[in-house]
Amino acid sequence: MTPDGRSLLRLSSVRVFYDSVEALKGVSLHVNEGEIVALVGANGAGKSTTLNAICGLTPVRAGEMTLQGQSLTGLRPDQVVRLGITQVPEGRQIVGEMTVLDNLVLGAYLRLRAREKAAVREDLERILGMFPILQERRNQAAGNLSGGEQQMLAVGRALMARPRLLLLDEPTIGLAPRLAHQILDTVAGLRAQGTTILLVEQNVLASLRVADRGYVLETGRVVLEGPSDELLRNRDVQRAYLGKDYEEV
Amino acid sequence: MHGPELLQYLITGLTQGAIYALVAAGFNLVYAATGIINFAQGEFVMLGGLLAVTFVAWHMPLAAAVLLPILVVMAVGAAVHWFAIRPLRRAHVVTLIMITIGVSVVLRGAARLIWGADSHPLPPFTPGDSIGLGGATVQPQSLWIVGVTAVAGVALALFFRRTLMGRAMVACALNSRAARLAGIRVDRMNMWAFAFAGGIGALAGSVLTPMTFTSYDVGTLLALKGFCAAVLGGIGNNMGAVLGGLILGVVESLGAGMFSGYKDAFAFVVLLLVLFLRPAGLLGVGLRRDDQ
Structure with a gap:
């Protein structure tokens, strides 16, 4: 699993500090074009920090991050979005007081600033077609949507930026299993349409099932990496994250 | 109070209320974007008026003398944000509000150095006598004030909803x-x-000054009254600002007519009543902020 020429995103020895606490202790990973890569691990392992570092929300103290060879290190969030990376943040972060439609439009903020009006309108129709529930409730306040619907809105909003790489932070958290599956199906569908995805999940089993490869993060370090099926068979992963005890393994 | 007298108080109140509404709209602009109550808003109004006075003294045409301060105070507003607020963006919003109070003191002090402590007049936008109306009189400048407030209110509403x-x-x-x-x-x-709030403040200052004169220290009371109007209408709500401003202006004017000498107390009575009885304001829903 060495990074090859096709790798879209690459992190090399990225270190992030919150004050004096080292949250990422030299994380290296890569995501190839067209892949779904899962980043799994327990709470506090540094998964969200990794995504926020990529997005420019959290400053990186050392290491290098590139998108197709172009450095992301030190860029502002808007510059990262412009390069083609958008994040669906944990907790959805929709604007509850605004309508569903306004939330989606804000996702295309930079494209609208660049006067890509017609293309944005097309994407809006496409995304509303993809999520019929959003179409139905387009003029309602986004805060009135259910948790699953808000998650779809958050995904739809991120897609409005036409990302090459979509970062998903815990998209299934707090959702009923059926809805969680629906969201992960959507994720698989997005890849089929050509979007590359880096997926952060605490739900290890479900996320490794949709992902091609995975990285296991523990206290700010990548402790395991490999194809999803290998990780799913790995004894340590099974013990630590899939709730199986020694007997079963 | 007789009919014509009452009508006169009403006209005075609505005119004054329109000014409060403009000041409240300035508060709302900054609040809607940043969550900060900008207590330098009154100083933006003061600067607008005094700059207009100076530009008239420099023999600029009146229209230019009134419009140019808008641009200048927009720049002042932007500078206030960039140099006083932005470096502390990690600070708590209460800290930032206190900083705006500090900024207001600085701006007031600077204005006193530049313009002195005297009151300065500005000619009315359109010359001419007062207009009679059912025994009361309306000054043409009153119509300017009300008209400018109406246009600014609609423009702001369109800006937030449509752009x-x-x-x-x-x-x-x-x-x-x-x-x-x-x-x-x-x-x-x-x-x-902050820049737009500066612009709308300057606009309020230049339409107001022909009615009332202006000086370096008019901002304090205007800011407090405008803040009352914003709270009365529901902070962050621009229709509320207009409503709150007009109600406050009329209450104040009628109150002053009945108990002269206590004019400035009415705003605070209204503010206290609102905070006790309906803290979200008349049209407010009590904003829920997702990120705090």
Whole structure:
């Protein structure tokens, strides 16, 4: 699993500090074009920090991050979005007081600033077609949507930026299993349409099932990496994250 | 109180109320974008008026003398954000509000150095006598004030509802994290909010000054009254600002007619009543902020 020429995103020895606490202790990973890569691990392992570092929300103290060879290190969030990376943040972060439609439009903020009006309108129709529930409730306040619907809105909003790489932070958290599956199906569908995805999940089993490869993060370090099926068979992963005890393994 | 007398108080109140509404709209602009109550808003009004006075003294045409201060105070507003608020963006919003009080003191002091402590007049926008109306009189400048407030109110409402920038500004306030992830530069947006607040404050200052004169210290009371109007209408709500401003102006004017000498106390009675009885304001829903 060495990074090859096709790798879209690459992190090399990225270190992030919150004050004096080292949250990422030299994380290296890569995501190839067209892949779904899962980043799994327990709470506090540094998964969200990794995504926020990529997005420019959290400053990186050392290491290098590139998108197709172009450095992301030190860029502002808007510059990262412009390069083609958008994040669906944990907790959805929709604007509850605004309508569903306004939330989606804000996702295309930079494209609208660049006067890509017609293309944005097309994407809006496409995304509303993809999520019929959003179409139905387009003029309602986004805060009135259910948790699953808000998650779809958050995904739809991120897609409005036409990302090459979509970062998903815990998209299934707090959702009923059926809805969680629906969201992960959507994720698989997005890849089929050509979007590359880096997926952060605490739900290890479900996320490794949709992902091609995975990285296991523990206290700010990548402790395991490999194809999803290998990780799913790995004894340590099974013990630590899939709730199986020694007997079963 | 007789009919014509009552009508006169009403006209005076509505005129004064329109000014409060403009000041309240300035408060709302900054609040809607940043969550900060900008107590330097009154100084923006003061600067607008005094700059207009100076530009008239420099023999500029009246229209230019009134419009140019808008641009200048927009720049002042932007500078206030960039140099006083932005460096402390990690600070708690209460800290930032206190900083705006500090900024107001600085601006007032600077104005005193530049313009002195005297009151300065400005000619009315359109010359001519008062217009009679059912035994009361309306000064042409009153019509300017009410008209400017109406136009500014509609323009602001359209800006926030219909324009990308307006919606982005609102998004910054409601959920700054979501806004940043959408590629909106929150600090730039906040700077523009301060700039627009400066512009609308300057506009209020230049339409007001022909009625009342102006001096370096008019901002304090105007800011407090405008703040009362904003709270009365529901802070962040621009229709509320207009409603709150007009109600406050009329209450004050009628109150002053009945108990002269206590004019300035009425605003605070109204403010206290609102805070006791309906803290969200008349049209407010009590904003829920997602990111705090």
